[in-house]
Amino acid sequence: LQDIFNKKPFRPAWNYSHPTIANISFTLYAVLGVNEKTQILTTFLWLRLYWYHEFLQWDPAECGGIEKISLPVEDLWAPDIIVYEFIDEDKSQRTPYVYVNHTGRIRYDRMLRVVSSCNLGIFNFPFDVQNCSLTFGPYMHTVKDVRLGLALPIEQISENSKKYLETSGEWELVRIEGSADVLTFGIDEWDIVTFWWPDSVSFKERPILYVVNLLIPSAFLMVIDTMSFYLPPHSTDRASFKMTLLLGYTVFLLIMNDLLPSTTNGTPLIGIYFSVCLALMVISLLETVIITNILHHNSVQHSRTPGWVKKLVLKYIAKIICYRLPMAQPEPNCKMLFLFPNFLGKEQQKEPGLIKQQCSYTQDLLWISEDIRAIRSYLELHYREKEFEREWILIGSVLDSLLYRIYLLFISVYAIVISSLWCA
Template structure:
């Protein structure tokens, strides 16, 4: 798709150079310059190209300054006089409507010319005519905005005759391309969104069928001033991404991290909707900054999914007292923990009750206990006893032991699942941080490349 770009050209001129007509213009005594009667014949020949020999082409010199005046110079062979005979007059002005003018156009022109015409031309005694006019050009330029807002555009403006071929009108630059570029930079150095880099030119021949036209092509190289888009797009997006990165430091087991991230995603979506008008709408392809915003939004969604997964690992699986699968222990607690340098805290030694063959409480059902007694001689003896209260106490202690054992096992499994969740959280956080860093480096490098050009 080709986008429309407007250029205001200033300082352009048409210049024609011809051999003096036979006899030239005459001047009467007491008159300053050629008389109107002597020029009436020239005015009557307006429809014809001013050349004594029609086999000789009319030379036209073109010069323009971006944001300035279009100037065209040409040579009129019938408008020549001797200044000594005309009181030293070397320059006059005449209405442009009474003279033949070259049909110089811009081939990339795609809109009506609404600029104001200059009604007069300046004529030198040698027959050179200068025609200055403001020309507002809306031209077609193929925009390359992949690096937006750090893009550099190269647009062409081709000047040439519309009807006269190379046999009739020859086109040459009136100034050097360096002078044209320097003059344009003085006008454009502090105006608008664009900054002029350089104006280059090339003279060539345009062919259509068997006919050839002499043309001049000016290449206008401009680059965008990105500060507006950096302040309004990149910096706010970076702030939201930094907050999303810092949200990983919220403890997932005690804070509702998911709600916080959902709020960030909603805010980022509103930001994109508001700033959508600042992005170019008509161009070839998609700018990398649009891809950057889409990827940032996708990363925020991925971070939310990661939070949901980690929350499920920390709360759901551990509350069901499921054992950590062996492959998870080997992969996560072994390799990934060492990869991300995760220091797993040492478990404190816990006192576990041990079975005592002499005690009344074992994991098996209680056996009949022996009641110690002392006989008449003072000797300690044991007598079998079947007291119900003692059996009940033994059963209660056995239940307490099994309950404590299950609690201890659940606590150990919960600690293992917590370690798995923390390790996965650290791993995904580092991957997320790496991706954000790579995107930031790409934007910074593009800005540096743009700044050095």
């Protein structure tokens, strides 16, 4: 064996015109990390490499029936198989030995921590499926020296990886597909085995973490904001409640910002979802401000509702949205008939004393009549203002109901669109 060890710098072939056959297979054991900002994928592989060493062949019958031995990997020639997407220092743990059988076939198993570049798509986060390529091939040896192929069928590689990756973190392996190809650069050609799109290593995140911590709380806050429309529109509690809810949603987004992926290539759909939800809450608050202004319009100006507004809102819009208008209240009858009896009868005029007493009574009745007329004027003005206020409140209620239905329609359409985009 020492003679063979001394020939380590040379490719183990009796005829150098014949290339060395090498085959690879791997098992994707874990996805260690995904950095969307730098577009880097870190995976952990169990790599298995086979090749033939034509100098290491023997007859087991002449060697005590020994068919397989282990030898130090540092003492034998090995093909320079690398991962072309590798962009970091190789910090993988080295395996010190290889197995060699009597036919000269060598099996080299090693653990490989691959830090590779990958075009990560985050638009459908957390329901996205990542398709990353892993290209295995020699660094220096061309097809004249080393021919590369698969040691196992692609289906077997995919099944083995799924079996070990199914309990590994938040990532779930979808499929592994690949093909053998020839890489041409100038006049040289290299044999490579590539796992890429459409032949790719596809994996996706298990979204339950983000659904529970992000989507469901956001949906609950939107439901609460929608139900807040059932608060009395003429009460200031609705505006205060909506402002508190908007503040709480903003704090929620600040806390959950670290869970969202960030990249300069685009914005994930979940970020758009949160932004639109925040915009809807702002629109809901603006709607409350507008309705509050309409409802309190009469408290400042005490003006009559314009006829065209009253006709448009109470006649057409109320009918379109099926709003049931309250029964019209009868106007109070403040008209009073003041009758002054003729205290001075013919018989009574004959008595001067009685006549003085009746004049005193008449003067008192005139004063009372003036007071009653003032009360009547005040009551008429009060009832007129109340009628104006009732009309403005009724118009505000109809418009509030209309905007609430539009808000519900927009939220329903938005929920359908966002769900279809995530499920596509």
